Amino acid sequence: MSEKDCMKLNDRIHCWMRNTEDKEILQTFSEDERNILNTLCKYKMIDAAITRKLEEDGKQEDTSNIFIKLEKESEISMQLKEQFMCKINMLMSKGMVEAWMDIMVWYSLLKESKCVYFWEFSILKIVIDIFVKEINSPWEEEGQLSVLSLHNMQELTDVYFKVVFLCRRIEFGVEPVDEIIDYINRKKFSHVFIQGIVQAAWIFDKKKVMKTIEERCWK
Amino acid sequence: MVNENKVCFLICVNDNLFFEECVRYIQWLEVPDGVEVEILEIREAASMASGYNEGMNSSDAKYKIYMHQDVFIVNRYFIYDIISIFKVNKDIGVIGLVGSPKLPLNGIMWQGDRVGDFPGQIPCEEYRYDKIRDGWWEVEAVDGLLMATQYDIPWREDLFDGWDFYDLSYSFEIRRKGLRVIVPVQKHTWFIHDDKEVLALWNHNKYRKIFLDEYMKNS
Structure with missing residues (x-):
């Protein structure tokens, strides 16, 4: 369309x-x-x-x-x-x-x-905002938009919370950062996508989390 | 026979993603020497109160932490702090993390003043709670996101057979027994609550009326 x-x-x-x-x-x-x-x-x-x-x-x-x-x-x-x-x-x-x-x-x-x-729609709004940023990002091409890899609301909310949880583990040092790096690389999530979630979620030290991920992803 | 050196975390579960994350943070906590930690997952509970009663009766732990699956404890010394407060204050029945010093007459906790609920205080590695220096707030009721106890007092499943007001009811039951309900002063936040915005509050009004009838008639 x-x-x-x-x-x-x-x-x-x-x-x-x-x-x-x-x-x-x-x-x-x-x-x-x-x-x-x-x-x-x-x-x-x-x-x-x-x-x-x-x-x-x-x-x-x-x-x-x-x-x-x-x-x-x-x-x-x-x-x-x-x-x-x-x-x-x-x-x-x-x-x-x-x-x-x-x-x-x-x-x-x-x-x-x-x-x-309904809480699902609050998360949908976050992902819609990410989608808008992704299509306006000079680095993202249509076929590579992370948002397009989400095929239903269940997957959308699961991915959202999975990313939030992994990022938060980085913040608190709950476990080594390898799992999130593997996850982002495997899913091919964009910088815009991850940053959009980190900004929206209850993560205190957003800078620390993003810096840690950026050092190992999107190279 | 009560095991004086045991802490049991009781969690009603309906979401594995959240529950596994919740457990991850519990397992990350520092545990005092000689203290045993148990995690009890309660599935398919008919109501919060009945689930908690079932869990309470099946654990011999002296200290029980009733908590939501979407709460992540980020005060690494939480177990130390809870035990240290209870051990020297036998008249404290419940420790919560968010509470209401004076519950509004309509029973809606978040309409009145609340303590403990102030996001933005970043937990830091050096932070240690000191019960003498930091102290606690005396409250009428605490939020059910986390409630720690040192005595087994039954939850009112006869009145609260849903998912609302079981926490305020329990706080009032504790005070009926002559025990105190407190919230530690948290100079750095002790928890993250990823509650899904706009909760399932369809039955809130029904249980609010029951609560007001049972506990607030003479207020």
Whole structure:
């Protein structure tokens, strides 16, 4: 898919957001996409109803609202999550830049809808940011983008935590650095990819970690 | 028969990647001479409280560390420090790493002041906790990310049959027994908690109400 095509998906979603009842626009989406959009509508309706009820009860300023909402929205949230995950897994499985452009669009929709309650999506955001840096990096060519080697959300989160754990072991001297060097070399992860994770993760001494890895990788 | 020279780490497990990393840090800790360390993994627990009760009853260790699989202890002298506090303070029932000096009336810990939870203090090799010099905070309740005990007091699995509020409940049960709940002053952080952002708090409100009914009615 070209950049123009990507804009089309973006445009279609914006069109739909302006009028969610517009059947003509809905028909431009695939069935799985329509399911996501329909669930999103339902989610918004439920959320608005709960907010109204809390306001009527005079509880709009209560911090415990978030938990009351979570309790009532759990079912629809889980449904939405499942549909989003399926869509993103399908796109990731293509291993193509164009598919990641679509992932960015779908993620934006999720974020704008303020229903990003799931930790997987926080990590997806980190990897999307890395993807943007990778495609803008003069050293990375399309076929070598590290992000494209991730084929589903499970793999994405596993790799993210694996890298964080290995980097942290370097920071605390928990074990020799060989394992992470082997891992990065074997997976052919780029400097941008590793740096993006180190920056995002709870690693105190980022400079030390990156310096240690740089001394042995990407030579 | 209680083994006075034994420390048991009890961990409810549903994620091998995190559990293995958690264990790696436990195995990295310095162990005082004559002290035995046991790691007890609890799988397929029906609830946190029932899992911990099962673990508590199956270990003869005097000192038990109930902790989450996503917590990594980076104070290398953690075992020394915990034992040294307990040995000279028989009235301390629980040591936590994050706590609430005064739990808000709505039972939401992170709405009020908290101690021990201040990321950014880089652990350094020279750092050693000194209970006289550094001291500790007296708290009403501690976060379940890590709770160390020296007496076996049952967890309220009758009330908390999920994954929320078992920690605050335990803190209150300990205080009902006339014991103290504390958090050591950590001049350098003792732990890293890789909790997956926006936790599964769907049932938080349900257990919050149970907690308030049981412990906060007269507050």
